[in-house]
Amino acid sequence: MPNKETLFENLHKEYHPMVHQLCLGFLKGDNSLAQDLTQEVFINTWAALKNFKGAASYKTWIYRITVNTCLKFIRDAKKNQHLPLDEWNKTLVNTEPKSNSESNPYQPLYRAIGQLKEVDRLLIMMVLDGLEYGEIAEVIGIQLGNVRVKIHRIKKTLKNILQNE
Template sequence: MESDFIQTVNAHAGIIQNVCRLYGKDDEDRKDLYQEIVLQLWRAFPAFRGESKASTWMYRVALNTAISLFRRQSRQIAPVPIDQELLNLDQYIASPDADPQMQQFYRAVDQLSLIEKAIVFLYLDDNSYEEIARITGISQSNVGVKLNRIKGKLKKIVELTNE
């Protein structure tokens, strides 16, 4: 079982990395989230029956873990002086090695809700509407509607930041 798990995680490591990139604020958050996702995958692996693709199962576990962790952390507000927060703002927006267009994209995506981020991520990762629906738990037709609304929202965010 252990070797099957390791093989499955290694085959789809990009899924975990992408979820961590979207939901982690900085490198440390991303590392913590990565570990938490792998832990949750390990716990859920014995119950995985193969009724869906391994990637679909991993997306669902990874996104649920990231969203749960995000909600848990958002309830724990740590006091941070505003000047320190402003000094470190770039680390929350995009990685320093990203090109300017990618930085703008990540800043725009960062303004979306948790479910909207997940849908964008899944869409950009070439998942079908059917797979996105299965992973997020919304209907397939609702995926299309939400994607169109999200695209409009992102366009407005980018336009406002370019003014």
């Protein structure tokens, strides 16, 4: 059994790209904010590591931390700026750096995902990551049937967004 530091180092190494991309998609491709958010996820991971019981896999566990940290990040950011959620989302689009948008060929994908509602963004990114619906249900804490219905609807919405891009 590795000690806490070694385990954290391994988890960080293995899941950093996954967490960073989820943060990037959640924040509409804003790389600077995504880096802060990724850091926040791993700080929360370190803090929670001593309580890891092994009831879920590390992957599902880190997804849960990522999802909850993303949702809290938006809450904190808008609380500090005194903006309602919709307004904050608009701010995020307007402050998106042009150079970032032009140099990153995947920016339209992040932008399209960013047009979805917060929870829908996280759901579709887990699908794109190849998570089983059962695992997604476990991360969000909803029924499997509900996950299917939601994802079906999100796919349709995302398809429309991408067609209109």
